Amino acid sequence: MATYLPPFRNQSPYLPFGEQRTGRFYGKDILSVKQFNRSDLEYIFGVAHEMREMVERIGTFDLLKGKILANLFYEPSTRTSSSFTSAMERLGGSVIPINEVRYSSVAKGESLPDTVRTLECYADVIVLRHPEIGASALAAQYARKPIINAGDGVGEHPTQALLDLFTIVGELNHVDGLTVTMLGDLKYGRTVHSLARLLSLYDVRLNYVSPEILKMPSEIIAELDEKGIVQKEYTSLESVLPYTDVLYVTRVQKERFENQDEYESVKGAYVITPAIMQDAKDRMIVMHPLPRVGEISLEFDQDPRAAYFRQMEYGLYVRMALLAMVLGRA
Numbered sequence: 576m577a578t579y580l581p582p583f584r585n586q587s588p589y590l591p592f593g594e595q596r597t598g599r600f601y602g603k604d605i606l607s608v609k610q611f612n613r614s615d616l617e618y619i620f621g622v623a624h625e626m627r628e629m630v631e632r633i634g635t636f637d638l639l640k641g642k643i644l645a646n647l648f649y650e651p652s653t654r655t656s657s658s659f660t661s662a663m664e665r666l667g668g669s670v671i672p673i674n675e676v677r678y679s680s681v682a683k684g685e686s687l688p689d690t691v692r693t694l695e696c697y698a699d700v701i702v703l704r705h706p707e708i709g710a711s712a713l714a715a716q717y718a719r720k721p722i723i724n725a726g727d728g729v730g731e732h733p734t735q736a737l738l739d740l741f742t743i744v745g746e747l748n749h750v751d752g753l754t755v756t757m758l759g760d761l762k763y764g765r766t767v768h769s770l771a772r773l774l775s776l777y778d779v780r781l782n783y784v785s786p787e788i789l790k791m792p793s794e795i796i797a798e799l800d801e802k803g804i805v806q807k808e809y810t811s812l813e814s815v816l817p818y819t820d821v822l823y824v825t826r827v828q829k830e831r832f833e834n835q836d837e838y839e840s841v842k843g844a845y846v847i848t849p850a851i852m853q854d855a856k857d858r859m860i861v862m863h864p865l866p867r868v869g870e871i872s873l874e875f876d877q878d879p880r881a882a883y884f885r886q887m888e889y890g891l892y893v894r895m896a897l898l899a900m901v902l903g904r905a
């Protein structure tokens with residue numbers, strides 16, 4: 576007898592008899608921040624807030640008991656990979672970890688579509704990090720189960736942007752009216768590409784501070800211009816720091832450079848120190864997607880404005896919310 580495979584998502588062939596699953600994200604891919612509006616964000620953050628309360632009260636609970644996540648990472652990761660693992664396990668589910676594809680059949684030449692079609696036989700949702708722009712969108716064309724983009728080359732990192740925004744809301748209570756300054760590698764840093772787009776849903780002012788060769792891509796600036804977002808570019812932090820509410824620092828992405836001499840010429844362009852931060856507001860935050868490689872000095876870590884370690888914890892709650900939502904339990 577032929578095995579029945581569902582041709583479309585949301586037909587719920589996997590549900591136990593009588594069980595209903597709903598929600599605006601049920602069965603959906605998370606591929607780009609472009610798919611979200613403000614109402615979506617309020618919904619996600621509401622669920623993330625509930626996740627935080629549950630973790631603080633009881634730690635682990637069985638919302639996704641029996642569900643399986645496949646973590647498929649073609650590039651290194653500490654935070655994204657382990658926070659999705661933690662998120663799934665705190666929700667009572669389990670994880671297939673493929674954090675090193677060279678020990679998988681990818682090393683034998685298996686294509687991304689085939690790898691995804693394999694993993695979805697065993698898992699209910701796939702989190703994918705890949706070095707090529709558009710890899711998650713490609714995977715989603717072949718997959719019947721939801722694909723969550725955990726970074727596609729220099730393209731996007733939508734779940735990072737969601738957790739970044741959740742951090743801003745958690746730390747400063749609002750987004751409208753803020754001045755956000757992005758610093759460092761704005762060309763290759765996918766986190767700033769996603770965050771700038773997500774922030775464009777709000778009334779914000781964006782400053783981009785980078786070396787000349789690492790400027791924010793012109794297509795993103797044009798996209799945000801069309802939405803009326805005030806954006807200014809600088810090569811020095813000095814003039815904008817005193818007016819900044821969120822300083823979003825990024826690592827210069829050594830692995831993306833074709834010319835290593837170019838990397839050497841910009842790698843230490845900016846270093847945030849307690850002395851530099853004397854010019855910043857008392858009520859502001861410094862964020863970083865991490866890892867850092869020298870662009871924020873360790874001496875600044877004790878400053879209450881240093882939000883980058885808290886930012887990682889906010890990420891757990893957002894990723895719990897996303898998993899619960901795409902699996903129809905929120």
Ligand code: CP
Nearest residue numbers: 652653654655864865
């Ligand atoms: N912020 C982030 O994506 O970190 P990892 O590369 O460690 O996942």
